[in-house]
Amino acid sequence: xxxxxxxxxxxxxxxxxxxxxxxxxxxxxxxxxxxxxxxxxxxxxxxxxxxxxxxxxxxxxxxxxxxxxxxxxxxxxxxxxxxxxxxxxxxxxxxxxxxxxxxxxxxxxxxxxxxxxxxxxxxxxxxxxxxxxxxxxxxxxxxxxxxxxxxxxxxxxxxxxxxxxxxxxxxxxxxxxxxxxxxxxxxxxxxxxxxxxxxxxxxxxxxxxxxxxxxxxxxxxxxxxxxxxxxxxxxxxxxxxxxxxxxxxxxxxxxxxxxxxxxxxxxxxxxxxxxxxxxxxxxxxxxxxxxxxxxxxxxxxxxxxxxxxxxxxxxxxxxxxxxxxxxxxxxxxxxxxxxxxxxxxxxxxxxxxxxxxxxxxxxxxxxxxxxxxxxxxxxxxxxxxxxxxxxxxxxxxxxxxxxxxxxxxxxxxxxxxxxxxxxxxxxxxxxxxxxxxxxxxxxxxxxxxxxxxxxxxxxxxxxxxxxxxxxxxxxxxxxxxxxxxxxxxx
Amino acid sequence: xxxxxxxxxxxxxxxxxxxxxxxxxxxxxxxxxxxxxxxxxxxxxxxxxxxxxxxxxxxxxxxxxxxxxxxxxxx
Ligand code: SF4
Numbered sequence: 001x002x003x004x005x006x007x008x009x010x011x012x013x014x015x016x017x018x019x020x021x022x023x024x025x026x027x028x029x030x031x032x033x034x035x036x037x038x039x040x041x042x043x044x045x046x047x048x049x050x051x052x053x054x055x056x057x058x059x060x061x062x063x064x065x066x067x068x069x070x071x072x073x074x075x076x077x078x079x080x081x082x083x084x085x086x087x088x089x090x091x092x093x094x095x096x097x098x099x100x101x102x103x104x105x106x107x108x109x110x111x112x113x114x115x116x117x118x119x120x121x122x123x124x125x126x127x128x129x130x131x132x133x134x135x136x137x138x139x140x141x142x143x144x145x146x147x148x149x150x151x152x153x154x155x156x157x158x159x160x161x162x163x164x165x166x167x168x169x170x171x172x173x174x175x176x177x178x179x180x181x182x183x184x185x186x187x188x189x190x191x192x193x194x195x196x197x198x199x200x201x202x203x204x205x206x207x208x209x210x211x212x213x214x215x216x217x218x219x220x221x222x223x224x225x226x227x228x229x230x231x232x233x234x235x236x237x238x239x240x241x242x243x244x245x246x247x248x249x250x251x252x253x254x255x256x257x258x259x260x261x262x263x264x265x266x267x268x269x270x271x272x273x274x275x276x277x278x279x280x281x282x283x284x285x286x287x288x289x290x291x292x293x294x295x296x297x298x299x300x301x302x303x304x305x306x307x308x309x310x311x312x313x314x315x316x317x318x319x320x321x322x323x324x325x326x327x328x329x330x331x332x333x334x335x336x337x338x339x340x341x342x343x344x345x346x347x348x349x350x351x352x353x354x355x356x357x358x359x360x361x362x363x364x365x366x367x368x369x370x371x372x373x374x375x376x377x378x379x380x381x382x383x384x385x386x387x388x389x390x391x392x393x394x395x396x397x398x399x400x401x402x403x404x405x406x407x408x409x410x411x412x413x414x415x416x417x418x419x420x421x422x423x424x425x426x427x428x429x430x431x432x433x434x435x436x437x438x439x440x441x442x443x444x445x446x447x448x449x450x451x452x453x454x455x456x457x458x459x460x461x462x463x464x465x466x467x468x469x470x471x472x473x474x475x476x477x478x479x480x481x482x483x484x485x486x487x488x489x490x
Numbered sequence: 491x492x493x494x495x496x497x498x499x500x501x502x503x504x505x506x507x508x509x510x511x512x513x514x515x516x517x518x519x520x521x522x523x524x525x526x527x528x529x530x531x532x533x534x535x536x537x538x539x540x541x542x543x544x545x546x547x548x549x550x551x552x553x554x555x556x557x558x559x560x561x562x563x564x565x
Contacts, residue, residue: 041515041536049512196512283495283507287552384514 003374004415006396009034013398016410024053031401035393042386048401049382051189057405059425060379062185064088066194068151070277071202072181074098074228074253075261076108077146079138082115083131083163084153088185089113097442099232100255107144114138123155128166135170135178147177147258149201157184177258179205190380190402191355192276199280202261207281208288210262220246220315221267225282225293226274226357229254231447236454237273237298244312245322252278265289269314271296273450274357276378276385298450299458300365301334330452338368341459346370348418348466351411353403353426354440355379360389362421362440365449365458374415377403405429419466434474436465492559494540497552504551506534523547531560 013032017025030047039045052058069092072080082089094111102108116130135148150163163180171178181201183194227234234254241248249267250260270293272282282293296307305327312323348371352359359376366373376393377400378385412420412430420430421440430437438444438461446461448454495507504517521530522544529544539561
């Protein structure tokens with residue numbers, strides 16, 4: 001499939017929108033755009049962070065998912081209570097593969113689900129007593145936990161429970177932090193507001209608790225912010241930073257602990273990977289503690305090298321020297337991978353539809369393999385995400401915000417990419433259409449993809465997906481014969 | 491009145507941030523920009539204008555302030 005021109009892309013968008021009623025058409029048109037690299041401000045061409053239309057298939061999540069699932073969940077030595085009915089927590093339990101080290105159920109609790117399991121009577125009479133009792137039980141059964149967070153599900157806000165006062169009392173009783181988080185699912189238009197609420201809760205209840213406490217710091221202290229260690233991503237990142245001579249004080253929040261978070265105000269530089277979910281706390285630390293933050297990208301050698309140098313520029317010459325040594329050391333390994341996979345993958349086209357940082361961050365990694373990203377979009381991005389995306393994407397490529405199931409299917413049918421990178425909800429639709437799909441949320445149960453080690457795995461995985469012989473055999477033999485006859489006759 | 495944050499932009503200049511609406515925009519002009527008097531009317535690159543009470547130039551950015559909206563951005 002050849003790349004479309006600007007007019008063709010515009011026409012494609014108009015054509016796909018035709019099936020909608022007029023009002024929906026007008027609304028959806030604002031969320032679809034043809035990329036124009038000359039635009040400085042994304043809001044001129046694309047609208048984002050708006051309520052999804054009723055009736056369309058969106059794949060967004062809720063604020064609870066953003067707080068419990070993304071930001072708080074990976075903090076391994078805390079117990080995160082899904083406060084409300086059992087389903088919200090149980091159906092999302094352990095699904096995100098935030099790896100961690102520890103003994104689950106003894107000193108770490110990442111993959112477990114704690115819930116207050118609301119029944120009708122709790123809705124009618126309130127669940128505060130139940131929550132207090134639950135915290136008591138948690139303390140008895142899991143004495144090694146380092147704190148509790150109360151993640152509100154929808155009903156808590158609806159019935160007006162006072163989880164703050166319960167939390168305060170409980171915190172005094174067990175002498176550990178108990179953090180109430182008001183992340184009821186109905187708040188906001190997507191999981192994005194959940195990230196914000198979770199950041200604010202960390203700011204108010206955790207971040208400043210060790211201010212003034214003694215801490216042996218070095219000039220090379222940094223924190224990894226917004227890396228959820230999916231498939232071991234944060235570890236792959238940490239290896240590189242340590243090789244540069246930096247000391248990683250905290251991981252937010254993949255394989256992270258509450259103590260690390262409390263120590264973060266002592267670092268010299270915050271390294272921000274997922275801008276969308278943790279820019280709030282980074283801004284706060286910059287203002288309150290004067291810690292600058294720096295956005296980096298550890299996908300694919302080109303971006304890694306760029307980011308490593310950008311980080312090193314903050315430190316003295318010894319770090320800069322070590323950084324150059326790191327880059328030089330990994331170069332042969334990278335050259336080997338690119339030499340092996342580029343000839344197999346060159347010229348292949350990819351369409352992405354993910355959340356957080358990936359719709360723009362992984363573009364470089366694909367380009368390192370000679371592949372091209374012809375369409376990208378965010379589930380819950382904001383204007384500032386698209387601002388950062390426009391420059392990364394080629395001219396006249398397709399941008400889609402909160403794309404609906406129908407639109408994405410149509411776009412894929414028309415643009416015929418060689419591969420789609422999205423989530424589990426899209427996977428089988430596209431595979432049945434004969435297009436390989438890699439899940440770019442969970443790395444399709446593979447990973448890590450960050451760092452040099454991650455790129456090796458990334459390249460291999462893309463090759464596996466694209467070279468899978470299955471996709472050549474999607475037409476059954478009897479239909480193949482018919483197709484050939486038609487061809488002959490023609 | 492809204493809570494806003496003003497920070498140093500990556501490529502120089504000032505960046506305006508409105509947390510409530512998650513709006514990030516660069517500041518095109520600031521009415522007063524001297525060490526003693528800093529603030530006043532802020533013109534944003536998205537067409538919006540805000541007003542902050544002039545203060546002594548803050549020694550360190552970012553800084554959180556209260557701002558009044560004068561003209562809305564086209565959004
Ligand atoms: S929207 Fe409400 S009920 Fe649904 S998963 Fe989120 S918190 Fe639970």
